[in-house]
Amino acid sequence: MQIPNHPFLGMRSSSSYRPQPAPSRPQSHSQSHIRTRSSLLLSSPLLHSHPTQVSTLTTMGRSPCCEQAHTNRGAWTKEEDERLIAYINAHGEGCWRSLPKAAGLLRCGKSCRLRWMNYLRPDLKRGNFTEEEDEIIINLHALIGNKWSVIAGRLPGRTDNEIKNYWNTHIKRKLNARGIDPQTHRPIAGGCVRTAEEEAVASSNDIDAAAAAAEEEHSSSVDDGDLDLTISLRLPSRPFKTSPDGAATPPTASPTICFCYHLGFRGGEACSCHRASSSGYVSGYYGFTR
DNA sequence: AAGACACCCAACCGCCAACAG
DNA sequence: GCTGTTGGCGGTTGGGTGTCT
Incomplete structure (x- = not known):
């Protein structure tokens, strides 16, 4: 056949x-790009x-x-x-x-x-992860954690399993070398450095400010000429539509991911999303753009 | 040359949500 | 609402292979 x-x-x-x-090992990062899937x-x-x-x-x-x-x-x-x-x-x-x-x-x-x-699958991308892909994975992981399938969704041709393996074998080490805890994305030494969004939350309960800080912190725009990889966050407060008769109607929900949960806002007033389940991030809002 | 060690990653598992009856 | 089935997910395992001693 x-x-x-x-x-x-x-x-x-x-x-x-x-x-x-x-x-052969060990590999430098650039060397690893030459690597084929050894499988x-x-x-x-x-x-x-x-x-x-x-x-x-x-x-x-x-x-x-x-x-x-x-x-x-x-x-x-x-x-x-x-x-x-x-x-x-x-x-x-x-x-x-x-x-x-x-x-x-x-x-x-x-x-x-x-x-x-x-x-x-014929659409799988073979070969090594690029620096851009590395950064995308790191940024997304900082936002959503071990949601490999979601991360894979932002990296065409990559699978969740591949990204998961890559994270465990390469990126963890890379972040550790940078002095960053791979799980918390905080500096390992010194310990108490707050992220921008945490700072905003701590200083006030102004969720808009926190979200703005998070967006500033985590926005990653890599223009590779093919894919706009801008990642952004926004709150679930969308402007109401105004009908011709002047009546305001609520916005319709769209299938999105609730980052409020991961940023610690969920459960508070700022999070109005209604997660369909205890483990699915299928409602709420996110602002991936292409 | 050979054994020990480290690394990689495909493939496995259990769990859970969605769906149908 | 309950039960069974299915698909999908994230965590884990362990065999193959390269490097080191």
Whole structure:
């Protein structure tokens, strides 16, 4: 089965399904940009002992999510990748639960979804993170924390898993080297340096001032000629629309992210957003612009 | 040459929200 | 409102690989 023109499969040697070797370490940042995705367990004997990988990998992590017997786990083989790509190319992304059977894969749906989303999607950007991407990730993380999927949404071609890994392996170290705590984004030594937004909150309860400070602090505009990466914040107080008869009507809600929560405003009067759930940041307001 | 160590990252897990019946 | 299913998310794991001693 041949899947022509798939950007990632095409990178591989047709004979060995092995990606380019991982770079030597340690790397400087610039060196890391030359790095290719080493991925992979593709040279792992597991791949070639397919399809009975289950027993060799059951020691990793917790108990399997799928009770299905004879379900492959661990690294994907070239054949499995090709089947998955071919199926999705033909039928699109549909019901992940039923996809494995329909595609003739001995995998659970979750595994198929993960493989596609994080590795096989044709729109994925391969290669190293740029300085601009680094800064975007840092700025967004300062705003929203470990919301990797949201951050990934602002970096076309990057996956949440990739960003998460990159954060844990590179950016944490980078921030530590700068003397910044990766979790709090505050200086490690000296301890009590307030961020602009905290200063504004502390000095008064003027939420407008706090938001303005936060916007000033976290605005990051990187004009790369292709993408306007300006990040800004605004409060959930939008001007009312005025109808022709002069009556003011409330603004309509839009699907947005509540930064009030992360900035500590939530629960106060300033936060009028209504989060749909305890862990979803799907309502409220944010000001990403493109 | 070989063992120890460090690093990377794909793939796993449990949890949770959304949805359908 | 309850229950089961599904998709999506963030945290974690551990095998492969490069470097160091």
